[in-house]
Amino acid sequence: MLIKSKNSTFIPSSEITPKSTYLNRREFLRNAGFAGAASFGAGALGELAFPDRAQAAGNPSGKIEGVQKSPLSTTGEKLNSLKDISNYNNYYEFSTDKYEPADLAKNFKTRPWTVSIDGLVKKPKIYDIDAILKMAAPEERVYRHRCVEGWSMVMPWIGFPISALIKQVDVLPKAGFVKFTTLLDTQQMPGARRPVLDWPYTEGLRMDEAMHPLAIFTFGLYGEVLPNQNGAPLRITVPWKYGFKSGKAITKITFSERQPSTAWNSSAPNEYGFYSNVNPNVDHPRWSQKTERRLGEFFKRPTLMFNGYGDQVASLYNGMDLKKNF
Ligand SMILES: Nc1nc2c(c(=O)[nH]1)N[C@H]1C(S)=C(S)[C@@H](COP(=O)(O)O)O[C@H]1N2
Ligand SMILES: [Mo]
Numbered sequence: 001m002l003i004k005s006k007n008s009t010f011i012p013s014s015e016i017t018p019k020s021t022y023l024n025r026r027e028f029l030r031n032a033g034f035a036g037a038a039s040f041g042a043g044a045l046g047e048l049a050f051p052d053r054a055q056a057a058g059n060p061s062g063k064i065e066g067v068q069k070s071p072l073s074t075t076g077e078k079l080n081s082l083k084d085i086s087n088y089n090n091y092y093e094f095s096t097d098k099y100e101p102a103d104l105a106k107n108f109k110t111r112p113w114t115v116s117i118d119g120l121v122k123k124p125k126i127y128d129i130d131a132i133l134k135m136a137a138p139e140e141r142v143y144r145h146r147c148v149e150g151w152s153m154v155m156p157w158i159g160f161p162i163s164a165l166i167k168q169v170d171v172l173p174k175a176g177f178v179k180f181t182t183l184l185d186t187q188q189m190p191g192a193r194r195p196v197l198d199w200p201y202t203e204g205l206r207m208d209e210a211m212h213p214l215a216i217f218t219f220g221l222y223g224e225v226l227p228n229q230n231g232a233p234l235r236i237t238v239p240w241k242y243g244f245k246s247g248k249a250i251t252k253i254t255f256s257e258r259q260p261s262t263a264w265n266s267s268a269p270n271e272y273g274f275y276s277n278v279n280p281n282v283d284h285p286r287w288s289q290k291t292e293r294r295l296g297e298f299f300k301r302p303t304l305m306f307n308g309y310g311d312q313v314a315s316l317y318n319g320m321d322l323k324k325n326f
Contacts, residue, residue: 059110059228064138064158064220072214073142073156074239074308080153084295086227090147091248092196093182093189094229105228108188113233119179119254122170129233133219135168136160140223141216143239145246146278146307152292157237158220163211171207171255179204179260180236181252197263203247204260204274205238208316214239214309218246240309242276273326277317278307282326 091101115132118124138158146152166178184200186193209215218237219226226232231248238245244264254260264272271285280290280303291300306313317325 059108059225059232061225063224067138067140067158067220067223070139070141073140074144074154075142077142077144077154078296079142079156080295082222085153085155085221086229088153088295089229090149090243091191091229091231093184093192093199093201093249095191096196101229102227104190108228108232110228110233113251115234115250116252117169117254118252119256120172120175121255122172125169132165132217132234136164138220139216141237143214143237144307145237145239145243146292146303148242148244148272148276148284148289150287150289150292151295152303153295156222157216157218158223158226159216159218159237161213162205162215162217162236163213165217165253166211174257175255176207177204177256177259178207178210179252179254179256179262180247180250181254182247183249183251197267199263200251201247201263202261203236203245203264204262205236205245206259206316207255209238212313212316214312217250240277240306240313242278244272245276275317275322275325277313277322277326278303279305279322279326281305282323 087102088098089101090098091105094101094104111129113129114126115129116124116126137160139160140156140158142154142156144152144154162178180203182201182203183189184192192199205215215236215238218231218235219233221227221230226235231246231250234250235248236246236250259274262274264276265274278289283289289303292303293300304310
């Protein structure tokens with residue numbers, strides 16, 4: 001199957017979405033060799049050296065102070081290692097390969113950086129990123145992440161609820177949706193020179209989804225500033241949805257009355273719905289979503305409805321046909 005972009009360039013779907021063969025030889029060997037690696041606790045991981053952490057001049061790096069552990073964290077599951085989380089990435093502006101973004105993003109400039117807030121707000125305004133990051137106290141949130149491609153991880157993010165920002169920017173009552181637009185900089189992002197998606201990468205949420213306490217802005221990981229390849233300086237994380245809803249390198253937040261267009265949904269609307277809630281009962285047209293492989297594990301595990309967050313979020317979708325609104 002081929003996906004056609006607006007520029008009429010055909011890209012093999014294998015490049016867009018690897019199938020179950022995503023466990024390539026390199027990763028397979030790594031997982032087999034480090035079967036015991038998952039037993040490292042967060043403490044041990046913190047002491048390892050991670051050269052891929054953002055180090056370039058102009059990029060803040062290092063520890064985030066005053067992080068409170070959130071009671072909304074997922075508990076009882078092994079964390080994936082920082083090494084896995086920061087070396088197995090989907091970040092098409094850099095590369096469609098999973099391993100390349102770590103290196104290609106190492107000099108990515110996350111300062112100066114601004115985030116514009118516009119659309120249905122009383123006063124549209126451009127904020128400095130550091131003003132945004134001060135809008136609420138940083139919390140550690142351990143979340144499951146389920147990629148639409150069939151793999152998953154558990155990561156200790158640092159961030160704050162999207163609702164905390166929404167409450168500070170005077171959103172007009174008729175706003176029903178929020179759109180997140182991310183950076184398009186072909187100088188710094190080699191993958192964005194190719195028409196893989198309609199750049200810039202965009203994502204969106206319904207207002208009540210964005211206001212849900214589990215939906216967060218993320219700027220840290222494992223106690224430190226977010227690695228560039230994971231979306232520095234600012235991304236969103238919406239743990240009951242497939243991973244592609246979590247736009248990286250956000251530069252604009254737009255409130256609207258009607259459902260916004262989003263990059264994956266406009267590239268292949270029959271494959272990637274606007275809602276994209278994790279749902280084992282709705283197959284992707286090209287593969288089943290019933291199971292997933294947790295990075296570092298050999299056997300697949302069943303995928304949970306709403307990625308296991310159903311108790312908290314199912315009521316957002318009362319009365320909706322989730323097969324239609326996938
Ligand atoms: N800007 C941007 N954001 C993005 C993507 C992307 O290609 N570009 N990929 C998405 C997909 S498909 C996934 S699974 C997650 C991966 O996040 P991670 O690399 O931190 O695990 O980022 C999402 N956000
Ligand atoms: Mo993904």
